[in-house]
Amino acid sequence: MVFALAGNQNSGKTTLFNALTGSNQHVGNFPGVTVEQKSGAIRGAKDAQVVDLPGIYSIRPYTQEEIVSRDFILDGKPDGIINIVDATNIERNLYLTLQLLELRIPMVVALNMMDEVRDNAGSIDVQLMSRQLGVPVVPIAASKNEGVSELVTQAMNVVKRRMLPAVQDFCPDGAVHRCIHAVAHVIEDHARAIGVSPRFCATKLIEGDPSLSERLDLDQNELELIEHSVLEMEHETKFDRNEALADMRYSFIEGVVATSVVKSHESKEHRRSVSIDKILTGKYTALPVFFGVMLLVFWLTFNVIGSSLSNLLTSGIGWLTALIDRGLTAYGINPVVKSLVVDGIFAGVGSVLSFLPIVVTLFFFLSILEDTGYMARVAFVMDRLLRKIGLSGRSFVPMLIGFGCTVPAIMATRTLASDRDRKMTILLTPFMSCSAKIPIYAVFCAAFFARYQALVMIGLYAAGIIFGILVALILKGTAFRGEPVPFVMELPNYRMPSPKNVILLLWEKAKDFLERAFTIILLASVVIWFLQTFDLRLNVVSDSASSLLALIGRLIAPIFRPIGFADWRVATSLISGFVAKEAVVSTLSVLMGTGVSELHLALSSLFTTLSAVSFLLFTLLYTPCVAAVATIRKELKSGWATLGVIVMQCGVAWIVAFAAYQIGGLF
Amino acid sequence: MRVVDYLILALVAGILFFAVRRSIRRKASGACSGCGGGCAGCTARTDCAKQTTEK
Numbered sequence: 001m002v003f004a005l006a007g008n009q010n011s012g013k014t015t016l017f018n019a020l021t022g023s024n025q026h027v028g029n030f031p032g033v034t035v036e037q038k039s040g041a042i043r044g045a046k047d048a049q050v051v052d053l054p055g056i057y058s059i060r061p062y063t064q065e066e067i068v069s070r071d072f073i074l075d076g077k078p079d080g081i082i083n084i085v086d087a088t089n090i091e092r093n094l095y096l097t098l099q100l101l102e103l104r105i106p107m108v109v110a111l112n113m114m115d116e117v118r119d120n121a122g123s124i125d126v127q128l129m130s131r132q133l134g135v136p137v138v139p140i141a142a143s144k145n146e147g148v149s150e151l152v153t154q155a156m157n158v159v160k161r162r163m164l165p166a167v168q169d170f171c172p173d174g175a176v177h178r179c180i181h182a183v184a185h186v187i188e189d190h191a192r193a194i195g196v197s198p199r200f201c202a203t204k205l206i207e208g209d210p211s212l213s214e215r216l217d218l219d220q221n222e223l224e225l226i227e228h229s230v231l232e233m234e235h236e237t238k239f240d241r242n243e244a245l246a247d248m249r250y251s252f253i254e255g256v257v258a259t260s261v262v263k264s265h266e267s268k269e270h271r272r273s274v275s276i277d278k279i280l281t282g283k284y285t286a287l288p289v290f291f292g293v294m295l296l297v298f299w300l301t302f303n304v305i306g307s308s309l310s311n312l313l314t315s316g317i318g319w320l321t322a323l324i325d326r327g328l329t330a331y332g333i334n335p336v337v338k339s340l341v342v343d344g345i346f347a348g349v350g351s352v353l354s355f356l357p358i359v360v361t362l363f364f365f366l367s368i369l370e371d372t373g374y375m376a377r378v379a380f381v382m383d384r385l386l387r388k389i390g391l392s393g394r395s396f397v398p399m400l401i402g403f404g405c406t407v408p409a410i411m412a413t414r415t416l417a418s419d420r421d422r423k424m425t426i427l428l429t430p431f432m433s434c435s436a437k438i439p440i441y442a443v444f445c446a447a448f449f450a451r452y453q454a455l456v457m458i459g460l461y462a463a464g465i466i467f468g469i470l471v472a473l474i475l476k477g478t479a480f481r482g483e484p485v486p487f488v489m490e491l492p493n494y495r496m497p498s499p500k501n502v503i504l505l506l507w508e509k510a511k512d513f514l515e516r517a518f519t520i521i522l523l524a525s526v527v528i529w530f531l532q533t534f535d536l537r538l539n540v541v542s543d544s545a546s547s548l549l550a551l552i553g554r555l556i557a558p559i560f561r562p563i564g565f566a567d568w569r570v571a572t573s574l575i576s577g578f579v580a581k582e583a584v585v586s587t588l589s590v591l592m593g594t595g596v597s598e599l600h601l602a603l604s605s606l607f608t609t610l611s612a613v614s615f616l617l618f619t620l621l622y623t624p625c626v627a628a629v630a631t632i633r634k635e636l637k638s639g640w641a642t643l644g645v646i647v648m649q650c651g652v653a654w655i656v657a658f659a660a661y662q663i664g665g666l667f
Numbered sequence: 668m669r670v671v672d673y674l675i676l677a678l679v680a681g682i683l684f685f686a687v688r689r690s691i692r693r694k695a696s697g698a699c700s701g702c703g704g705g706c707a708g709c710t711a712r713t714d715c716a717k718q719t720t721e722k
Contacts, residue, residue, distance in 0.1 A: 334672040340679060519686045526683060 001048045007084035008093050009055030010490050012112045016142040017052040059099045080159040081107040087117045094253045101165045104197040106158040108136045110151050115141035122264025129260040134166025170252040175236035176244050182229040190216040206241050269493040286381040297365040299454045309357030317350040318597045348525020351589035352582040353517045355439040360510050367505040371497035389469050390476030395425040402432035406628035424480045430624040431468030433461050436581035440619050447600035448612040524576050524583040528590045563657040564611030614661040621653035
């Protein structure tokens with residue numbers, strides 16, 4: 001038995017999903033957290049699964065989220081629907097409910113956040129609303145697990161008894177009523193053939209859903225009849241087709257709400273949010289506050305908490321490496337085997353591992369900002385700026401995720417409604433500096449800019465954004481002409497961050513980082529060690545300059561001569577960075593034959609301060625890692641376009657590094 | 668090379684084998700292999716956890 005969990009964004013779907021299944025999905029105080037459907041078994045209900053669909057406002061196939069939800073409901077043939085409705089915002093939420101009712105699938109409405117309604121002196125006559133809608137309505141408070149077991153009982157009941165929603169005619173007599181019924185009559189046989197309710201198909205066809213029209217396999221005559229009915233309705237109502245249907249639904253909702261809902265007072269959370277927003281989203285204060293907050297986060301991460309913890313871990317790793325080194329020497333282990341363990345594995349993995357505290361600290365602060373609801377405001381604030389470069393505030397969400405990792409960020413572009421915005425955002429997201437680059441920045445900052453670490457870090461992040469903007473401006477005037485779609489986003493109330501959410505996020509971040517260090521970085525370190533220890537005839541070399549790796553590195557090193565780092569070891573580290581960005585540090589560590597604690601000292605023999613700046617800019621902007629490239633390929637559905645992204649990124653990176661190195665050399 | 672050297676090499680080979688297997692399985696499962704985190708907003712994170720456990 002499969003239930004679809006459908007509802008508006010930020011209505012508490014993921015919270016209810018977690019309560020139903022006992023899982024620990026991340027709950028964002030940020031609309032649009034769910035993009036793909038997730039499923040889980042309902043606790044305490046035998047053979048019952050629930051599928052958490054992306055948050056949607058209607059079943060019009062407009063955004064990717066709506067397409068995912070609609071396709072699941074039509075093709076997945078769920079046995080029942082659990083429609084979660086935010087009781088504090090009931091009119092807008094019921095708009096989706098009415099469309100779901102038209103599907104004629106067993107359904108139960110979960111009135112969520114009833115605790116907030118009660119706390120603010122509101123009430124809802126659940127029995128009356130249930131009669132008006134023709135389906136069971138269950139009041140719940142998902143965050144407190146109130147009413148969830150009753151919801152499960154009701155949901156199981158409607159499915160077991162195949163209780164279809166009572167037939168509702170939302171349309172009072174008139175032009176809209178006549179149009180819906182005329183169209184339903186024309187397509188009835190086709191709709192039954194594909195197992196979808198004729199009423200649902202009729203309203204979707206009136207709204208102009210082309211894919212449903214194809215699916216119903218209508219002939220030209222039937223299409224003309226439908227169009228004629230719609231035009232007649234538009235003429236009589238003086239509304240266009242979408243307005244006419246929206247007006248019909250909202251008129252019905254108004255009637256339901258007027259009789260069964262006693263409106264709550266404005267909640268104190270909302271009042272508080274409005275006051276805070278006067279500053280945080282104010283016309284003149286929003287951007288200074290945002291940059292101030294980010295500066296504080298970076299300062300705490302790179303100068304205070306994260307760096308101290310990182311230094312501590314570096315000392316621990318250094319101590320352990322020295323201990324192993326001494327132990328292997330004392331046992332008279334073969335020098336090559338010892339080098340593999342100490343110079344390959346410990347130097348490579350250890351150099352990346354020591355940055356774990358910095359990554360976790362940065363995401364600790366970012367998760368707090370997200371959980372409080374501030375990041376949703378930032379997207380709103382950024383809309384004005386992003387519009388100037390041809391994007392909407394909605395594109396900020398993937399870009400923000402891109403600061404963590406480009407892979408999910410590229411996937412998050414599916415939330416964008418327009419193909420133009422989506423492709424443009426995919427091209428720009430890799431310019432946002434991902435967290436895998438933090439070890440590179442940290443080690444170079446320690447080596448060359450020890451006193452200004454936080455400032456240089458912010459500078460690098462800002463540089464990524466600025467170059468992204470410049471590329472966007474070029475794209476806007478060339479390949480992506482046109483206007484971005486309007487940005488509509490619900491701003492959640494501010495709330496205290498949930499310790500559970502923050503801890504869950506940190507644990508996943510740390511686990512992921514460790515897993516990468518002990519899989520892909522370990523492999524890369526051993527491969528690099530092998531290539532720099534042996535020559536073409538697989539003899540051990542006395543000097544790595546005559547190794548296999550040096551041979552490869554020297555082939556590409558000339559490309560980097562004009563930008564200030566022609567050494568084959570640097571060229572090699574950039575190649576391994578294509579596998580994973582952290583591998584740049586582990587490769588340099590292996591090739592320089594140092595642990596991470598001495599790596600920053602060793603780097604001064606390879607770089608000047610100016611060439612270090614050039615190197616940092618190049619690593620900031622050059623091709624994303626192989627996993628990100630694979631995701632771009634998947635999302636753009638074109639190998640050539642993906643190759644274009646790689647070439648563009650490398651080209652931009654080289655030009656910027658060249659300009660920085662050459663201009664810097666003049667002073 | 669003594670026996671202990673071969674033992675260490677075998678240990679390293681074993682670790683590498685498991686590292687490769689882990690990476691391949693993560694990638695094959697469609698999980699974000701090679702991803703540097705950012706799980707908060709990741710749309711594939713359920714699949715990551717579920718499919719890795721299943722295998």
